[in-house]
Amino acid sequence: MAMDHPDGPAEHSGRYDLRHHGDTDATEGLVDFAVNVIGDGPPPWLRDRLAASLENLGRYPQAAHDRHAREVTGARHGRPPEQVLPLAGSAEGFALLPSLRPRLAAVVHPGFTEPEAALRDAGVDVVRVLTEPARGHALDPAAVPAAADLVVIGNPTNPTGVLHPAAALRELARPGRVLLVDEAFADAIPGEPESLAADADLPGLLVFRSLTKTWALAGLRAGYALGAPDLLERLASPRPPWPVSTPALEAIVACSEPDALSAADQRARELAAHRVTQAAALAEIEGVAVQRGLAPYLLLHLPDGTGYEVRRLLRTAGFAVRRGDTFPGLGPDHVRVAVRPPETARRLAEALDEALRALAVPA
Structure with missing residues (x-):
């Protein structure tokens, strides 16, 4: 399906543009509430680490550096290095999902659409499990078909922002099934509650983590997968040599160290306060x-x-x-807005209020 212009009228024939992402909406010169990256770039200390890694660009990424990334990241989640797979961003992990050879994939929606797009492109049968607005888009584990041997869900889910209880997610795990939990935004919530990243014994569990959001590294492509060694081996089977760059491996190490984790938690607490303020301002707008x-x-x-x-x-x-x-399950009157600092968020609320007034929306 052709990608609509960001301003184009919505189509509702039951088909969705699964390849549309926020960067398409965030064109040059606009105040960006479309992309969920926090900040304009990595903090100075991380920039310095990345810059230092450029000294090694004349060599292919080293196995020792890959091993170190696995060790540091594994220690961060209480896992051995064999249960960590560095990725060129979570998007690479989604592109690798067909290598697991699922017969039926269940994707929970509204949710990030890239996993479904990758699976459908590979000819995998996909069923959509829609959460209900009346239930606050909470997960109902019983709604997932028993026949699904791959289940994909985000936690917190993008774009609803719902954080599903870990207990509800664990209900989806069973022998013979891969449960993929996309935790791209888990470190943007103070204390990372409800995360399954440390659940090494849950059968078939696969967790994807991204460094893109909290550390503003969208242009670098860095993340990792957590799971049983045999599952990670199957996932990685079609990868070319040296799939993760030296700077990306350095970022994975740097962002998994204790000082970085402390800084990420502090940033998450600031975001939580900003979210409350922004949500209250937007909720005051009539309609x-x-x-x-x-x-x-x-x-x-x-x-x-x-x-x-x-x-x-x-x-x-x-x-x-x-x-x-x-997003499957949503309509033309839904929009997602990133949480921004209070002054920037106030300007958006004013512009939204003015837009609705200009349309003379009846009470």
Whole structure:
């Protein structure tokens, strides 16, 4: 399906543009609420670590550096290095999912669409499990088909921001099934509650972690997978040699060390405070419903029939938001907005209020 223009009218034929991402909405010159990366780039200490790694660019990524990344990351999650697989970002992990040869994949939606896109492109049968707005998009483990031998869910889920209880996720695990939990935003929540990253004994568990969001490394592509050694071996089977660059391996090490974990938790606490302030300001706008969540982004439901025009007016006012109608289970009047510092968030709330007033939305 062709990608719609960011401002284009939504199509609702039951088909969704699974390859649409927030960077498409966040065009040059706009205040970016569409992409969930925190900040404009990595902090100075991390920049210095990455810059120092450039001295080794004349050599292929070293096995010793890969091993060190596995050791440090494993220690961070209480796992041996054999249960860690460095990735060129979580997106590489999603692209590798077909190598697990699932017969039926169940993908929980609304959720990040890249896993389903990769599976469908490989000819894998996919069933969508839709969470219900009336239940706050909470997970119902019983809704997942028993026949699914691969289950994919985000925690917290993008774009709803819902953090599912770890106990509910564990109900999805069973022998003969791979349970993939995408924890791309787990470190953006203070204390990383409900994470399964340390659940080494849960059968078939695969956890993806990303460094993109908290450390503003979208251009570097760095992350990792956690799972049983045989599962990681199957996942990695089609990879070419040296799939993860030397700077990315250095980032994985640097962001898993104790000082970085402390800094990430502090940043998560600041984000949590910003989220509360931003959610309250947006909820005060007549006709705007804010989905309750704990992630560094908020899902909004706008008054019926206003989504396209609101996005257009916000772009005219200089703001980019993430359209919601490319997520299965959502519609044209949903938008996702990243959590930003209070002054920037206040400006968005004012622009959104003005846009809705300009449309003369009835009470």
